[in-house]
Amino acid sequence: MNHSEEADNPVPKSVSNLVVHVIDTHLDHLEDVVTKLEIELDSVEVDLDKGGFALKKQLLDDRKFPKMHLDLQRLLQSIAHGEQVFPRVKEKCSTKDWFSSEDINSLEELIGRLRRLKDNVGFISNRVTAVQAGLDSWQAEQINRKLYCLSFLSIIFLPLSIITGVFGMNVGGVPWTQQRDPKLKNGFRNVLLVCVATLGLVLLCFLFPFLYSRLTAWRRRRALKRSWSLNHRSFLKRTMGSGERGGYLRL
DSSP: OOOTTTTTOSSOOSHHHHHHHHHHHHHHHHHHHHHHHHHHHHHHHHHHHHOOHHHHHHHHHHTHHHHHHHHHHHHHHHHHHHHHHHHHHHHHHHTOTTSOHHHHHHHHHHHHHHHHHHHHHHHHHHHHHHHHHHHHHHHHHHHHHHHHHHHHHHHHHHHHHHHHHHHTOOOTTOTTOOTTOGGGTTHHHHHHHHHHHHHHHHHHHHHHHHHHHHHHHHHHHHHHHHHHHHHHHHHHHHHHHHHTTTSOOOO
């Protein structure tokens, strides 16, 4: 408890002092809770800056920030209730003769502290929301990477499974499936060549956008270098030509 008058007046001497003391103690408790949450959030943010995959995965599994956000919402509810009640207490007490003017001023200061505490809790809640959004985006990125790898593997093995399934059917008319025919002794090799050719075609289609973007960037750089060299030559011609006319540069 951080009562401002604890050293001078540890025990309330009147009813008005008791009211101020109770409200001040309540605010001190709320400030302690907010300070604890803020320190915990600061430590977690520092650990996130230093940590890697394991720490982020643990925070997501433990649901650290949703629990913290829920605690902040409960704290905001308590502060909002006090923000509604304490001004009414001040209005009621200001009409009483036994309530001193100094205690009324103290109540006004306590109400101001409560409002500042509410703003601070709102800022902390926004920080928690931002960190949770960052973790959610990181998790979505990890899922997208895994799905990309699975898609790449499915692109590779799906045509191969179709080819092997076609040539593995036990029906007549499928080429290279008659093992006893001496003319078709290289059927297995032919099937492997078809699989390799299909795999190469799939990889070429998969890598074509990347190769096209690299080729376009190379052409763009080449065009920029060519235009720069032409501009440099024309500038030299203008400067050399203007030297014969008295040293002035034609614009």
